[in-house]
Amino acid sequence: LFTLLGTSLVAAAGATLNEWLERDLDGKMRRTADRPLPAGRISPDEALIGGAGMAGLGLGTLYFGVHAPAAFLAAATLALYLFVYTPMKRWTSFNTFVGAIPGAIPPLIGFSAGRGRIEFEGWALFSILFLWQIPHFMAIAWRYREDYRRAGFRMLPCFDESGRVTGLVSVLYCVVLLPVSLTPVYFEAAGWFYGAGAILLGLGYTFFAALFAYAPSMPSARNLFLSSILYLPFLLILLVSDFR
Template sequence: MEELVVELHPGIAGSANNPLTIRERLAAYTELTKPRITFLIVLTAAAGFALATRGRIDYLRLVSAMIGIGLLSSGIATLNQYIERDLDALMRRTSDRPLPSGKLLPREALVFGAGLTVLAEMYLAVLVNPLTALLGLTVIAAYLFAYTPLKTKTSLSTLVGAFPGAVPPLIGWTAARGELSLDAWVLFAILFLWQFPHFLAIAWMYREDYARAGILMLPVVEPDGRITGQQIVIYTLMLLPVSLLPTALGLSGQVYFFGAILLGLLFLYSSVRAAFSQSRQEARRLLLASVIYLPLLFILMVVNRK
């Protein structure tokens, strides 16, 4: 059977004589949505939904809410890549993304991202609740119009970006309960603090790439790594007691409490090693520890919920 192909404009994906197949084109659109990040966002939002639920979880409502949240995350990720397409072209680790590599046209990404984002907001407002849609709007505004442009202006962009980055559990919470409470803000605080060791590990690993693109991550403006290491350890230390608050507030039980201590100490160990060694290898290990820590923490929190 002959393979279907889509003709592209000259200069895209090599040339019009070398078009992308349907499968390659779908893969490029999928890549724009950053599936792994979207999965983690949906996971933390689902945890927020489960923890906010009184009694048995309504799985149909849960799935419905996660569809809207997944669409929103995918739309924002796509628009972010549209905005940063010129910067991505300057960095080795991002130069093969769909826009800088020429697999897709910028306007195709813009239409796709805007469409997903608008659809997600309509979905959340109509099929979930208005508060959840409002939180989605705050993420759109803060991530695309504050964090993203600040990345080339100040290293404090990481702090700014941590606010919208910590909203997914809040969105999951409001999707289940239609209101916010102190418990929900504790989930926000956990994700907020977790982002610093996670993203500083990435920034240390790819500091030359960021410098090449003019993105002012902390390891770029402070190349000796002393302050970067201090912040990694400080935020991980702060995360440990905050991660125990779900038990203190009655969200989760003792199994979670001791599991959170163990996970927090292991995460702290990785953070201290990365801070002292200032090596790419230890930064990579810290990154791995961070992406193991967060899902396990939230899964344990939900499994042992009260």
Template sequence: MAGGEGARVPRRGAAGRPLRLSSSRAGAGPGPAGDRHVCPLRLRLGAGLPGRRVGLPGPLGAHGASGPGRGDPGLRGGDGPAHLRGRGAGRGGERVMSGLRVAAACAGSARLERLREYLALAKFPLHLLVLATVACGYGLGSAERVSWAGLLGTLLGAGLTAFGAAAWNQFLEREPDARMRRTMNRPLPAGRIRPAEALVVGSLWALAGVGLLALVANAASAAIAAAIFLLYVGVYTPLKRISTLNTLVGAVPGALPPVLGWTAATGAPGHGAWSLFAILFVWQVPHLLAIAWYAREDFARAGFRMLSVMDADGRLTSRECLLFTLVLLPASMLPVVAGLGGALYIAVAVCAGLGLTAGAVRFVRERTPVQARRVFWGTLAYLPLVLLGLWLDWIFR
């Protein structure tokens, strides 16, 4: 175009065809494909700006959709009619600043996505409940006065150790995870984090966690954290492919966090700490059995030797689940024997235990994935309720 029409942004490519955009490339500029890379956020922001190309000026955007020599006078102050040159120079500066802002937004989005991948590698939501048991053990072990700085340091150290164990677990099980529907989208099997990176990050997390506990708490709590890591990574994880006893073995490191918290506060585990250990040990069995039943096809596909995989009709799995929910009723009274709980805690523990047992009875009668999931959600509700009841009883006594 010539004259006044040259100030308009071309809407078609050099061959007269409509301009097409994709998530990674915009236009048909003469430069290499890498010069035209546009993140989705830039596409969204650029789309609403009148008279503005999607690509960025300069090295970020090459020459735009219409190629060099056909450009908008806004790109170079010396192009186009003389009466538009000054205006074009101003527009070019605005476009540069806008491009830099969009590029910074893209970089921030990439960093946020990377953070999400690391949180998934650490199994962060899962470990919130674990940290709650650590806090419960620390608070109950502190008797009358809680050191909040000590509690925060203990939670940070225990959390880092747990994150490291989760990363190592996913590193060791990345191939089975890729065959399971419930885990195939984890960062390692999905290829979003490299195995070597996961191994290094997990090791750093675990070392930092154990070291922090030794500094802010005591050597005994650091030793318990190291034992949890070794039992979970070195014993439970490989045992899942060897024996159905892996559920009972895995319940040991899963029951030690409140002992860690108690020891961090007092220097040594006491009767109260072991009463909390007993509750968590028994609680984990129906919790894990329920998961293993409704996901038994996944576990079989991955080659894990779970009781549910060997138990075709679910009769043994459901009965064992009911057995441990019944055992949980007297086990939940151990804190009372240890002097930690009173009438309020007894009422909460009995009601929660009876509700969980009722769900297990239904699972025995109707061995379906739906009933197994109800037991699973029942276990997730049971533990916070019992811990909260114990805390409230301790506070108001």
């Protein structure tokens, strides 16, 4: 319970403080212009105080209610997200690959809290989440590349008019994700019920990435995005149901 509460508070703090840092840029993007800060529904001071308060409560909950390593991992996630990934979006198109690191750390918090240490299964989930995020965010960035350009964010699709590079990167990460998603089976942490499902889901994800790479367009990017948001929850459901 403390792990869930603390991690949720830190995640909410990260989202709030990210919006505080990017409030002026969010106002330039149609996709984000209606967020509470750029839309003026809450003030910057309210967002800063609320975000900092949630961060303190979340980290304190993990430190005192779980243990110090869980709090450290959550603090590292927050720091990487706010002070590395967020400013990098204005500097380099490699920001997505860096941002995928804090996006993949939460399973390590869970394993650290549950077992007192980070074991193989935690690193396997970290790797799966890291790889999954790249095609997911490439699809989003392609669909909203004009918005990102307007705000000055240096996303890869902003420099890839044809979409070929964006598509190839998506396919590459989907292809690598396939064998990585089977690591719980290789090390007998899950059975072949999970393994068969992971293969089918991975092939489907790769198929939509390949369609996007072959013919980059709004519909193919949307289909890749939809396949990504179906892939992850179903994969995790299979893993939980067949975990050993």
